[in-house]
Amino acid sequence: MLDGLCARFPAVPRAEWLARFARGRVLDSCGKPLAPDTPYRVGLEVHYYREVPDEPRIPFEETVLHADADLLVADKPHFLPVTPAGAHVHETLLGRLVRRTGNTDLVPLHRIDRETAGLVLFSVNPGTRAAYQALFRERRIEKHYEAMAPGLPGLAFPHVRSSRIVPGEPFYRMQEAEGPANSETRIEVLERGDGLWRYALSPVTGRKHQLRVHLAALGAPIANDPLYPAPAHREPGDFSAPLQLLAKRLVFTDPLGGVVREFSSQRRELDRSQHPIHPTGSKVGPR
Numbered sequence: 001m002l003d004g005l006c007a008r009f010p011a012v013p014r015a016e017w018l019a020r021f022a023r024g025r026v027l028d029s030c031g032k033p034l035a036p037d038t039p040y041r042v043g044l045e046v047h048y049y050r051e052v053p054d055e056p057r058i059p060f061e062e063t064v065l066h067a068d069a070d071l072l073v074a075d076k077p078h079f080l081p082v083t084p085a086g087a088h089v090h091e092t093l094l095g096r097l098v099r100r101t102g103n104t105d106l107v108p109l110h111r112i113d114r115e116t117a118g119l120v121l122f123s124v125n126p127g128t129r130a131a132y133q134a135l136f137r138e139r140r141i142e143k144h145y146e147a148m149a150p151g152l153p154g155l156a157f158p159h160v161r162s163s164r165i166v167p168g169e170p171f172y173r174m175q176e177a178e179g180p181a182n183s184e185t186r187i188e189v190l191e192r193g194d195g196l197w198r199y200a201l202s203p204v205t206g207r208k209h210q211l212r213v214h215l216a217a218l219g220a221p222i223a224n225d226p227l228y229p230a231p232a233h234r235e236p237g238d239f240s241a242p243l244q245l246l247a248k249r250l251v252f253t254d255p256l257g258g259v260v261r262e263f264s265s266q267r268r269e270l271d272r273s274q275h276p277i278h279p280t281g282s283k284v285g286p287r
Helices: 002-008 014-022 093-101 129-137 210-217
Strands: 026-028 046-048 063-067 071-076 117-123 141-150 159-167 174-177 183-191 196-203 245-253 260-264
Touching: 002 014, 014 026, 063 093, 071 093, 093 117, 117 129, 117 260, 141 210, 159 210, 174 210, 183 210, 196 210
Parallel strands: 117 245
Antiparallel strands: 026 046, 063 071, 071 117, 141 196, 141 245, 159 174, 159 183, 183 196, 245 260
């Protein structure tokens, strides 16, 4: 097994694989730790846990708003990714909830960006997971967001933004392009301020960075957005200016019981008195 993993992942030193085996981080499909001299056989399923040395802790806490035999609803803070990605492996919403509940069957039913705060719905029970996944696939769940962004006095509201969103440059950004629309967002105004307005955003589709791309394209990029309309440099560990976007509310008819269920975030991240708001696109460094 050790020789096979070294051949399959040549960028990982042999000594590192030995250390992972020693810590019980290489497992079979039943979760049983494997030994480095375990014979390889066709069809053997191997799981290993990617590790990031000195992974920093995200200094904000999630809240569990609801938990039953089928669903868990979490209220996520800014900067915490939902699932492992890049430099974030241990410090994720999924990882924290698995450690808190002891339930390794937890699976997020949808995603929100690491920079976005608010509601994330998790499947607790593999036996009922497909029924809840269908809510998102068939667009039978209402997702409501709030955002702080510059005013658009020349636009009539409510406004529907429909466009084609495709990968942009660099690879982690998205952009609008010519062609048939594949994204749609309904935009309403909740509060008009001197500089920033509070918007209600209801995505009909779920494209990557859709809300951020749509508002930026209208000329009102969400406050503190580090990617739109242009990437802004931020020092690692700088949490001084959270993106002013909140996944505020989820509404759906439960596919098991047939009752309407509604969950709302309790966070106040879009309150001007709670966080500084920097001009979008500016360089944000440590305070």
